[in-house]
Amino acid sequence: MSPRSGDKKSTMPINTEIFSARLRSKSIDPAEQRLLITRFSGSRQEQDLSEPPNCAGYGRIRHFHRSGTAGWPENPLPMDPAFHKLGLARENAMRVQVFQNASCNWRCWYCYVPFELLDADLKHSSWMSASDLLDLYAREQNAPQVIDLWWSARFNTRMGTVDDARASKAPIGLKGLSLV
Numbered sequence: 001m002s003p004r005s006g007d008k009k010s011t012m013p014i015n016t017e018i019f020s021a022r023l024r025s026k027s028i029d030p031a032e033q034r035l036l037i038t039r040f041s042g043s044r045q046e047q048d049l050s051e052p053p054n055c056a057g058y059g060r061i062r063h064f065h066r067s068g069t070a071g072w073p074e075n076p077l078p079m080d081p082a083f084h085k086l087g088l089a090r091e092n093a094m095r096v097q098v099f100q101n102a103s104c105n106w107r108c109w110y111c112y113v114p115f116e117l118l119d120a121d122l123k124h125s126s127w128m129s130a131s132d133l134l135d136l137y138a139r140e141q142n143a144p145q146v147i148d149l150w151w152s153a154r155f156n157t158r159m160g161t162v163d164d165a166r167a168s169k170a171p172i173g174l175k176g177l178s179l180v
């Protein structure tokens, strides 16, 4: 994936504190324990996906591979820790279920996420609790065994607990539930 055309470019510096506070208020709902989650269906990011979005359009599959470019060493992350913690057999590739939060307080030039998916815009997202996400996941026929919650930048928040995942029927690794 690579930076894309069509994003609004700006040379203005971001006031991170102000921008973060605004996006945090638009994308985190502590009272209801919900986050604004990206809907990939119909988005420009959907065009980059190697598999169609799943989980009613709110999920995507990420593929990790142990071997990369020729001449470079193997990359065991995040596979080996996940296999170990989840009691799974070691393999050379891993499919991971990704849910993506719908805001980020930075605008990196190399970002592969279209900037309209980082603006906490309800046209491209919906409010979801951890239970909502796990319900979508549980309904998938060919769901990966690991969930990767993909958080952008630093929002200093917490949503759900690992117990939410343990209560579900499949072995799940939760990465990023607690952010610091």
Ligand code: SF4
Residues within 6 Å of the ligand: 104, 105, 106, 107, 108, 110, 111, 112, 113, 152, 153
């Ligand atoms: S922090 Fe990550 S999600 Fe945010 S703009 Fe940079 S690359 Fe994109």
